[in-house]
Amino acid sequence: MAETGRLAAPAVRAALRYGAITAVALAAFAAVLLLAGKDPLRAYADTFSYTLANAYGFSELLVRMTPLLLTAVAVALPSRLGLINVGGEGQLYMGAWLASAGALLFPGLPRWQLLPLVALLGFAGGALWAAIPGVLRAARLVNETIATLLLNYVAPLIVSYFIFGPWRDAQGSAYPQSSAFAEAARLPSFFDTRVHGGLFIALGALVAYWLIMEKTRWGVDMRAIGGNPEAARRLGLPVAAWIVIALAIGGGFAGLAGMGEAMGIHGRLRQGLSPGYGFTGFLIAWLAGGRPLGILFMAFLFAIITSAGDTLQITQGLPYSAINLLLAMILFIVLARRPRKAGK
């Protein structure tokens, strides 16, 4: 692969690399399945027929992919400035929270007003939440990795407070959740599946990320800061402001993921809105080296893998956590390659 890779165009080379990563990981996981006394071929065939080869299964992949794309961009964009945003999970929750506030406070607005408002609030929730570590980092007080990580534990508690308290569903069961949102706040879904409008927001975010980074002067500024902060400072770029802005935009994308889950899937604000999408998004962005197409591919792959977890549980009687082995193997394989500079 190395020889052909050297000759091939970068895109082909990247595709080969991702393919190789996947293949090696699947082979290693097959060994684990064999050790567990399962038939790997059956397992993979099942996974394939329940996800890719099945219309409903495929739609569920897109559903899973939607938040993953957004949380991956939430990590990728700040990473171009050398910032490490581990706070996608918390930003997702705060986006869902603020979007829910809009949906619950203005249930009477017409759809064409309420949906944009809710989307905007979702972005704002995540953005403001991420701006906190941004300001702390820009003021050189706290490292953004630590601050974003720790805020992950705060955000779900805020959500919990509201769904146990002020927003608790009055007619509801004992289940802690907000009352259902007005229909006008719900993201439209398609073809009788759970695929919802958030998918287009997510794809739009990916395109926007690429456009901003590669085609605008803001992208040039941000990449300069990531490439050489000392030179950027000496050339008069507003480094501190960009740190706050980049983290806020990233957080905003994660907030949109939370908005999508609340408005597109659940229709209310709930605990356990995200099974760790924020963290998986980090992994995706990192494995993709911040490249938009890589994010698309990796998000799809991770959607398959997490779906496979469900499938294997049902058809093979394997615990869901078995799939974590596969995730860990992918991580190891990527780590094992010669470290190269992330980014383009």
Place this chain on the structure above:
Amino acid sequence: MPLLEVRGVSKRYGPVLANDQVDLTLFGGEVHALLGENGAGKSTLSKIIYGFTQPDAGTVQLAGEPVALRSPRDARALGIGMVFQNFMLIPAMSVLENIALFLTDLPAVVRREAVARRIREFGERFGLHVDPSALVRQLSVGDQQKVEILKLLLARARVLILDEPTKVLAPHEVEALFRVFHALKAEGYAILFITHKLREVLACADRITVMRQGRVAGGFGPGQADAEALVKLMFGEGAGAGAPAPAEPRPAGAEPILELRGASARAAGSETALTGLDLCVQAGEIVGVAGVSGSGQKELGDLILGLRPLSLGSKRLCGDDASNWSIARMREAGVAFVPEDPLVMAAVPGMSVRENLYLGTGRRYRKGAGINWRALESAMAESFRALAFPVPRLDPPIGALSGGNLQRVVIAREMAHQPRLIVALYPTRGLDVRSAASVRDLLRRARDGGSGVLLISEDLDELADMADRLFVMFEGAFKGCFARGGWQKEAAGHLMTGDQEADHG
């Protein structure tokens, strides 16, 4: 017989001959000072002796036996130890632990009391008192240095190399260090003391070797040296500059391009604080700033550029109070910066030449959310033409360019918009001779075109050649000012090394 003997050592880095046929002998029981300007080859020589670097030619002998020093480990095993400028200590660990880590002959289970006893015993003998149980991060810089020296002594080093040990010390700590030297000497240790401060050399060295441009420029035995002779050897002889420039009449009432009054700045860490700087750069003149490294030149450049806030005093740019302007505003107002190492200070290696040309141009080439690449490219092509530089390819990453070409790109960008003030910080350092000459030529042309140029350099020949007026900096203050032709290298050298004060002229 000398304890250590270096013979005919040469080392080349690219176009630079860092060491050229260097000889050095070091006897037990002596403090041997290695003196020289920056770039004279002191560091290279000490790295070779410590096994960090392998010489291209020449030998090192220890007690008469040739030795192969392939790594610092070899050197340490042979009793050669070195204290670096940046201490190699682990702040969160105690003195004892730091020292124990360095000792190779300890048993697997360390008997702490035994090590502590040895630390105290050596401390007593040589005046290196430190509490073995104290955490390193709680110690003063002076005490940390003691730990570094104790480390070497406990590891049975006989040859101690100290790279500018006094740079980080307060005056009373310097005194204490010299007393330690004295005690070590009395017990037969050999000390190689690297510095560029004359006064210290004269105060504590038995013998002195002066290096200049990679060669040994001369040596002195005990009692032979005086400041005069040392400065001559360090900086070379001769007048500072040719004919005095005629005092050109300036249009009355014209504002100076740059004016500092009583400018001061605080320092953090290893920076140098600036105190009460008065400086004025007129249109059409090159003002030079000389000084040995660490005298505050970089801090001065940053203060002028707007990267370092003034704590006292004022800064005016063309008559406007610019004391609190940001770097972006200074650049917008026509201040250009030509740095020493563009890859670190003025370019983003992973980005294309084209994108690097855009960086720092402020709002000039903005077009909506994008960049007006066509306008940028034609302006930059014009700038390259005006400078008679070849236009490079714009697509490859700038990090792929050679040092000289990289500096040309940065200069073309900085010169593209007729700067009023050019701050040049060691602009020719690390460049080959031709590139350096073209940078100097360019600064002269900018001056002739009516810009003000502030040239910060450690190269007295360059300053003699270029500067219309010369300020000499030492420890963050100006120690003297000379007009073109009105100074001798010796006089400047004395001021640069803190050897004496001079009247402002």
